[in-house]
Amino acid sequence: MSSGLTLAASLARGQLIGTFIGLILYGVTCLQAFFYFQTYVDDRRGLKLTVALLLALETVHAALTMRLMDDYLIVHYADETVLESATWFSSATYIIGFSIDFMVYLYFTWRIGSFTENICIVVLMSSIATSRTAISILACVLSVKSTSWMSFLEHMKPLIITGNVLFVVGDMLCASAMAYYLNKRRSGMYRTDLLINRLLIFAMGTGALTLLVDIVALILVSPIIIRQNHFRTQQLCSRR
Known part of the structure; x- marks a missing residue:
């Protein structure tokens, strides 16, 4: 295995596994949001807007994680320079996660x-x-x-x-x-x-x-x- 492939496996595997788990949890979040809006129709508007905003942020976060994995593993496949450094995609993904x-x-x-x-x-x-x-x-x-x-x-x-x-x-x-x-x-x-x-x-x-x-x-x-x-x-x- 070349050094680029070894580096890709060592650096991107954890992020890829985290992306898979995160997308599963995103599905659970969508289900919870659906049940919330169906069940608690009389809740205050502020709470409903908060849930809607969180769901929107979770959606953007899920999309960015997939785009980040595409950038690391497809667009810049085995590119050591890209794999060893952060990008604005990764930074934006983490920032949205911390905001949530x-x-x-x-x-x-x-x-x-x-x-x-x-x-x-x-x-x-x-x-x-x-x-x-x-x-x-x-x-x-x-x-x-x-x-x-x-x-x-x-x-x-x-x-x-x-x-x-x-x-x-x-x-x-x-x-x-x-x-x-x-x-x-x-x-x-x-x-x-x-x-x-x-x-x-x-x-x-x-x-x-x-x-x-x-x-x-x-x-x-x-x-x-x-x-x-x-x-x-x-x-x-x-x-x-």
Whole structure:
């Protein structure tokens, strides 16, 4: 296998698998949106517009991921220069993904604030959401200006680690706050407590899954940066 094909397999396989999984989840999102508009016809217009906007962003995101894979694997097949660097397609794809995450997190923040009336937790969660989204978008823009992915990881490691840590902290705070305040709402009545138990299972389940993905991302990114620094140190030592 040539070096170009090996590079294509090592760099694009993960993105291709992620695209497949993302498109499956996009189908689930479309189904959920359809059921929402069919079932909750009396919801406020603001909520309906939010769902419609999220579905539109998910559609654009799905289209961009397919276009990105076409650019990497078809148009620039085995082109090492393209495979090793970010493009505006990849940057736009990630930016839309982070924007979707920002909107969803703000919705959870609003829900927590509405039944807790705790302004401090709302401000804290909003600050974390804004900070991690701003850092992520900045990283996307800077990745395009870097000569390669490895150069980007080498020079932007504090930014990348900070962003990943904020995702972990933010999702942990969201799940913990939701579970804590739901548990405080127990009234001793069987039906009410049963409903709260179901909500707790849902909140902790989705929160744990999101947190697990954040931690895995942080674990996977850190060794890459460490290996890159180790490789650079070896190069400097060999030159001496």
